[in-house]
Amino acid sequence: MATTATGGRTAKQQARRAGIAAFVGTMLEWYDFLIYGTAAALILNELFFPTADPGVGTIAAFATYAVGFLARPLGGIVLGNLGDRVGRKGMLVLTIVLMGVATALIGVLPTYDQIGVWAPILLVVLRLLQGFGAGGEYAGAVVLSVEHGDQRRRGAAGAWAPMGFAVATLLSTGVFQLFKLLPEEQFRAWGWRMPFLLGLVLLVIGYLIRRHIAETPAFEQAKAAEQAGQVKAAKTPVLAALREHPRNFLVVIGARFAENGFAYLFPVFGVAYATKQLGLSTSLTLTSVVVASAVQIAAIPLFASLSDRVGRRPIYAGGAIASLLWLAPFFLLLETGNDALVVVGFVLGLGVFYPAMLAPQAAYFAELFGTRTRLSGFAFAREIGSVLAGGFLPLIATALLAWAGHWWAVLAYVALLTMVTLVALAFGPETRDADIIVPEESGPQLDRSSTPEPSAMHT
Template identity: 50%
Template structure:
């Protein structure tokens, strides 16, 4: 029993460390886009235009994510989960490390932003399957009544990675401005190599999941898992994509875009804004396992839908609190938005999305649908919010309305979706005639 618990603990930690790296990388990129990339890579533009373009490069990585999800999801369903976890860790971490060495626009001209975009694409391609693979790996090892808890290790890794990134950026932002712009901003990118090393050590010693091993023993591995998933489980795709709108979009707007809003619009120092985000991320780290365990007891849908409804109601009060320019109220607003709204969706999401897909198509379906949602939600969110802020003359109410729309879409998707917390993740879903015909045709071709 002790050996089994130790093995499960290693699984959970290995799952969390990759997500920690992925979101450390993405948060430092998003933060750098908000506070430094407009100066380093787009110096000839007006500050507002430079920030818009910097956030556009942030969004570019999201367009690579579905392709990464499709490519690595296919490998994960046909070859195994653990191999993909090693490859994605190297891609995400390697690209982030190299961004720290990029010359500025002043040194190599237009080649600097081009290289930045290329590395961002590589980062996004690997990230397209990192989180989903880590979640699936943990949930497929979990006891049936604790899948929410085991799945929460990846979201907690996300929170920890974000927290680490915010803390590192808060420290380097204390440097004199010239030092920060020339080399200080690079330090967070260089430090990512530490997480890569730890993650590689853990993942190289992992075994394959019991769910995939059983599928392989039954010779139940499909030739084209994504095609089979689209034909037999279209509802799951729609639910995942819709559920991502609020969790992913608001997950970037509350902690990442708000840094730009606080420092650029409300004249807070960058350090104060980063401290507020750090405290909010601590709230997320604490609350993710709380919401996840609650979803093990009452179901995924009540927790997820409740958090989305909270975001609908809190969007306008959030900006009212920020605009008081009271630091304690700003911290409270961010902590409530992230700890209740984002964490309430992000926590149960891991187990919920895993349970929505059958084992033979789980990696492909989960990764591809999740990353399609990222393109529609998280990728354009900071750019669109900045655009809406400019359009409204600096007033945040159009951005608040945008947040309401994102949350309402997720609320509708989750309410339409099935409850899954008591399902058997080894079982195939009930397939209709079209799905059965597609399976027969695919087996014939194979």
């Protein structure tokens, strides 16, 4: 088997190591964000906004949750440019440290009763730091695994990162459920802090793995082409991505609307709605999310591999439509209060339909940009979508529920997000057969037999 130039390791070994690094890093990113979302739904409103009405306190807690997303586009620009200019590896080591430290600090943050108004202020600052680091993390992890992976099975290679998301959902919800078994007084005093502090374990593991990852062949080839004067280096990769691929940039933003919206509707707003509005037990809802996440871990590689066979867009669009159609049954099943039906509601929504969007998305977004603008274009466009869709969904959904008094308003809002995604996918190119390991400044080249839009990648 041929070896690479990096310490004699084979390309297959590097691909496996890159996949594991993507998996662990993404698991840390989403563990950080989802553990906060679960805490916001269950306890943070009482600890950091105790003077507010319970409903208003929940909205305030979700508002600090949304704040983390405001910093993500900035992180996408800064960290994406760093990854495209100096390499994927160094940037990914930085992001995992930023996010892990911010999460751990939330775990030792004094509450409102201890330091007054400074408690929610510091909470917002740490959420902003989390968001900045997350702005480059997922895109960097995906690009690392896709560029190192088998180019005939990029969908499967890209599945490592979204599988990290699924495991993070499982871990964050499961860990919170474990500490909720404590007496209420102990949980309020210190139990809620432990899930945040346990993020340090993932930080150490992810850091050690990423330190020993080699740069990707695509990045090294593109860098060598620039040094040889074959192509001109981009001073600001994110601006080059916008200039060279404006349509694809908008496709990423639009495609995120449904996927990111549903990512937070089920495990964050769904949990809050079931416990606060319907009075279902926290144990039941968290168990439902845990089971759904376990199913999701198996569904992601299946849908990712299927996208290697039939294309990214059909699988993605199918997942968006199925998720929307399932939303009304989801709410109706929650209203029954039946344990088994509640679990079914979460499992089909979060565990089966949603992964059909998440799984092909990783490779698809990476394939839409050229090598030297791939990370920054991917990261910035993706995080703009995060702000517009998922970041504010728990807040908007809670406000809509309070306004309408019924979940139909939430369904209508999510239907709008889904329509945006379907339009974006309709205008986007199919990239399954694109050649992304090319040094040309024009970016990835499509197999002309695979798409009716031969100039789509060069708009």
